[in-house]
Amino acid sequence: MTTATLDAATRAPARKRRKRHAGGVPMWWVLPAVLFLIVFYVFPIAQNGWRGFYPEFAGQGQVFGLAAYAKLLGDGFYLGVIFDTFWLSVLVTLVCLALGYPVAYFLVRYSGRWSGLIIFMLIAPLLTSIIMRTYGWRVLLARRGLVNNLLLDQLGLIEEPLRLVNTEFSAVAGLVHVLVPFMVLAIASVLQGIDLRLEESARILGANRWQTFLRVTLPLSLDGIGTGAIMVFMIANGSFVTLLLIGGDSFKTLPLLIYQQFNTTRDFGFAAAMGNLLLVSAVACLYLQLRLIRRRGVKG
Amino acid sequence: MTGPGIMGLWRRFKRNPEAPLLGAFVALFFTFMLAPILIVVVVAFNDANFIAFPLRGYSLRWFYRIVEYRPFLDSFIVSLELAFASTFLACVLGVPASLALVRGRSRHADAIATFLLSPLSMPLIVLGLAFLFYLSALGLGVSFLSLLISHTVVGLPYIMRTVAGVYRGVSTDFEETASILGANRLQIFWYITLPLIRPGIFAGALFAILISFDNLPISFFFGSATTNTLPVVMLSYIEHQFDPSIAALSAVQMLLAVVALLVVERIYGLKHMSAPT
Numbered sequence: 388m389t390t391a392t393l394d395a396a397t398r399a400p401a402r403k404r405r406k407r408h409a410g411g412v413p414m415w416w417v418l419p420a421v422l423f424l425i426v427f428y429v430f431p432i433a434q435n436g437w438r439g440f441y442p443e444f445a446g447q448g449q450v451f452g453l454a455a456y457a458k459l460l461g462d463g464f465y466l467g468v469i470f471d472t473f474w475l476s477v478l479v480t481l482v483c484l485a486l487g488y489p490v491a492y493f494l495v496r497y498s499g500r501w502s503g504l505i506i507f508m509l510i511a512p513l514l515t516s517i518i519m520r521t522y523g524w525r526v527l528l529a530r531r532g533l534v535n536n537l538l539l540d541q542l543g544l545i546e547e548p549l550r551l552v553n554t555e556f557s558a559v560a561g562l563v564h565v566l567v568p569f570m571v572l573a574i575a576s577v578l579q580g581i582d583l584r585l586e587e588s589a590r591i592l593g594a595n596r597w598q599t600f601l602r603v604t605l606p607l608s609l610d611g612i613g614t615g616a617i618m619v620f621m622i623a624n625g626s627f628v629t630l631l632l633i634g635g636d637s638f639k640t641l642p643l644l645i646y647q648q649f650n651t652t653r654d655f656g657f658a659a660a661m662g663n664l665l666l667v668s669a670v671a672c673l674y675l676q677l678r679l680i681r682r683r684g685v686k687g
Numbered sequence: 688m689t690g691p692g693i694m695g696l697w698r699r700f701k702r703n704p705e706a707p708l709l710g711a712f713v714a715l716f717f718t719f720m721l722a723p724i725l726i727v728v729v730v731a732f733n734d735a736n737f738i739a740f741p742l743r744g745y746s747l748r749w750f751y752r753i754v755e756y757r758p759f760l761d762s763f764i765v766s767l768e769l770a771f772a773s774t775f776l777a778c779v780l781g782v783p784a785s786l787a788l789v790r791g792r793s794r795h796a797d798a799i800a801t802f803l804l805s806p807l808s809m810p811l812i813v814l815g816l817a818f819l820f821y822l823s824a825l826g827l828g829v830s831f832l833s834l835l836i837s838h839t840v841v842g843l844p845y846i847m848r849t850v851a852g853v854y855r856g857v858s859t860d861f862e863e864t865a866s867i868l869g870a871n872r873l874q875i876f877w878y879i880t881l882p883l884i885r886p887g888i889f890a891g892a893l894f895a896i897l898i899s900f901d902n903l904p905i906s907f908f909f910g911s912a913t914t915n916t917l918p919v920v921m922l923s924y925i926e927h928q929f930d931p932s933i934a935a936l937s938a939v940q941m942l943l944a945v946v947a948l949l950v951v952e953r954i955y956g957l958k959h960m961s962a963p964t
Contacts, residue, residue, distance in 0.1 A: 412880075413872075416787035417799055420780040420843065428806060428814075428840045431821035435813070438820065486716060493713045497706050507952075508717050514944035515724055516901045518921045519937035523723030525929075526730055526738055533726060564723065596705070625810025628903050632925065642812045642904075649816065649908070659820075662813035673808045677801060 432666065439660035455660035469664070472640040476623040479562045483619045484612060486563065487570035491611070494571065495578040509568045517565070521632040524561050528552040528633070553635025561629040566622055570615035577611025578604075613679050621672040625665060641665050724941070731934040738931060749935035759936060762920040769831070769916060770899040773838035774846075774892050780839070781846035782888060786880065788847075789854045800851075804844045811841070811904035819908040829911045837905050842895035849894065853887030854880075890951050897944055 439455055459465045490505075498505050512520070527533050528551035535548040551557055581604065589599040627642035634643075641661050648658035734744035753759050781803075788800050806814070814837070822833040861883065865875045903918040910919045917940075925933055 412783075412786045412790045412876075414787050414791040414793045414796075416783035416791070417803070420784035420803055420847075421799065423780050424803060424806070424840065424843070427818075427821075427836050431814070431817035432809075434821050434824070435817035486719075489709055489712050490716050493709045497703075497709060505713075505717075507948075508720060511945060511948065512720055512724060514897055514948055515941045516918060516921075516937060517903060518918055518925060518933065519727050519941060520723055522925065522933055522937060523725075523727040526726050526934075527723055529738070532738075564720065567720075621808055625812060625904075627812055628922075632922075642810065645812055645816060655816075655820070658816060662810075662816055665810045665813050669809050673801075673805060676808075 435659050436663055436666075438656055439663045441656045455657050458657065459660055459664065468639050468641060468644055471638045472624060472642075472665075473668075475558070475562070475638045475640060476620045479559055479566060479623045480616050480620045482559060482563050483567045483570040484616060487567050487615065488574055488612070490567075491571045491574035491578055494575050509571055512564070513568055517628045518632075520564060521561060521629055524557060524564070524633050525552055528557055552633055553637065555637040558630055558634035558637045561633045562623055562626060565626070565629060566619045569618050569622070573615030573618060574608060574611040577608050577614075581607045610679065614676065617672050617676045617679070621669055621676075624668055624672075727934045728938045728941070730931050731938040733931050733934075736930045738929065749931045750939070752930075752932040753936050753939065756932065758915065758920045758924075759917070759932075762915045762917045765831070765914060766900055766917040769834050769838055770896040773835050773842050773899050774895040776835065776839045777842040777846045777895055778888060778892060781843045781891075782850055782884070785847040785851040786854060786876075786884075789851050790859070800847075803847055806840050807844045811902070814841070815905035815908040818905065829909050829914060831914055834906065834909050834914055834916070837909070838899045838902065841902065841905065842899055845894040845898060846888070846891040849891035850884055850887040854884050857883045886954055889954055893947050893951050897947065900940075 440451055440453065441455075459469070494502060494505050525532070529535070530548045530550070530552075532552070534551060535545075538544045539546075539548055585607070586599050586603055589603045590596075594602065625642055627640070627646055630638060630640060630643055631646065641664060645658045645661050645665075648654055648661070730738055731749055732745045732747070734746040734748070784803060788796050788803075793799070818833065818837040818840075819829075822828065822836065827833045827836075857880075861879050862875050865879045870878070901918060902916070903922060906916040907919045907922065910916075917936075921933055921936065
């Protein structure tokens with residue numbers, strides 16, 4: 388889910404600079420898409436940016452100013468929301484990395500003939516609707532759900548049903564479930580390219596397995612970790628359906644608040660300002676992503 | 688890597704004792720990945736109108752409920768029309784653009800590609816809010832056309848990625864030959880390029896359709912009696928009741944998606960679709 392494909396794609400023709408001939412695709416073929424996005428993507432975002440400076444005040448109507456941002460960055464509650472948004476994304480990214488790296492490693496080094504099945508099992512959940520996944524989590528984690536039923540009645544490990552849904556646990560589990568395939572695939576694609584002879588050399592020179600992994604394999608796969616982490620962080624930052632349905636009040640994030648502002652409070656200027664904050668963070672992630680891709684591109 | 692067989696696995700185990708540990712971890716991981724999905728399929732056949740374990744009886748009544756409850760069917764049709772129309776529009780815009788970016792000669796190609804793919808990276812809820820106000824200012828407001836435009840913006844990058852991915856792997860020889868033999872640009876596009884990149888278009892389109900079908904953060908801003916998409920109706924249903932009809936509906940939806948995935952796998956291969964680089 389990155390810009391890498393096209394980026395690499397656009398560099399490819401450099402190997403063969405041909406003379407101009409009738410078969411080449413003219414550059415203006417990009418124009419319809421570019422114009423469409425300028426009118427229906429850049430303009431709306433610009434307008435949204437502008438609206439952030441026009442928050443509503445009770446009885447006062449719209450006044451131009453930085454009031455929305457002052458409220459956002461000066462109020463303890465909203466600072467908490469911003470903190471929650473980023474903390475949740477960081478947490479989800481770290482959990483995805485911890486769970487995803489071993490899976491990616493297994494996929495590349497050990498899966499053999501099962502690799503097709505593993506990739507299928509990674510991608511299949513991506514194609515189920517977000518409603519289905521959160522519904523599934525609610526069925527599993529509800530007070531009388533499957534997990535409580537197993538622990539309480541079947542195994543007798545607990546006396547009282549655990550409160551699992553609408554907790555920080557369910558929020559993180561739900562998001563990790565959605566995002567960890569991206570991490571696995573990003574890391575796997577880099578691990579695939581690592582020359583096994585480097586690891587063999589390390590072993591021959593006396594490093595044990597663990598040292599080889601820490602000193603050779605892990606550093607070589609940092610690019611994949613970076614790509615995956617940025618992607619997961621970026622999507623986690625903007626996601627709200629999972630939190631809305633199984634997060635309860637555990638994390639109050641910017642997307643949730645935007646949804647609330649739209650549905651109940653209806654201060655659209657303030658919602659726009661919160662959206663702009665999310666956009667800035669998304670653009671920063673995009674920039675980091677590009678830097679990473681460029682670097683990898685140069686290294687070959 | 689080809690399959691090693693049982694003996695091969697054993698030999699591998701002796702060489703790499705950490706492999707079984709890793710294998711166990713991977714098994715647990717996929718339990719985590721598949722459990723919330725499989726449980727929904729099981730619950731869809733649950734007889735009671737609430738969900739409590741152990742399940743008591745099984746029936747198909749919730750599948751009947753899908754057809755019976757009008758908003759499900761109506762919104763399904765809206766979603767279907769929207770997914771296909773927006774994907775078609777995204778193809779019309781995206782295919783020529785990706786061809787130009789792969790083979791065209793411009794110093795700005797990198798920047799343009801980044802721009803055209805950037806909707807992938809934007810938080811959808813912010814886009815939804817921005818689209819609603821902008822399109823309302825244009826007089827489109829809450830309408831199918833508004834949904835169509837916003838879903839096209841989101842679907843475009845998926846088309847471009849897969850088409851560029853395939854086209855990059857296509858040799859220039861075919862097009863050059865056709866050109867030397869006197870074909871004009873449109874003929875080359877229609878008779879040479881298009882058939883060559885068809886797998887890319889097909890895969891990207893399927894992805895865009897599925898993404899559009901599952902879109903909630905944009906669609907719910909444009910909800911009304913005639914423009915509610917399936918996820919929007921499902922969301923409001925799930926917020927008010929918890930009976931298994933959502934499970935049945937999800938199971939049917941998943942079946943459709945998995946069939947689509949298998950079709951793409953046959954035609955195009957999965958690795959190209961998912962690998963981020």
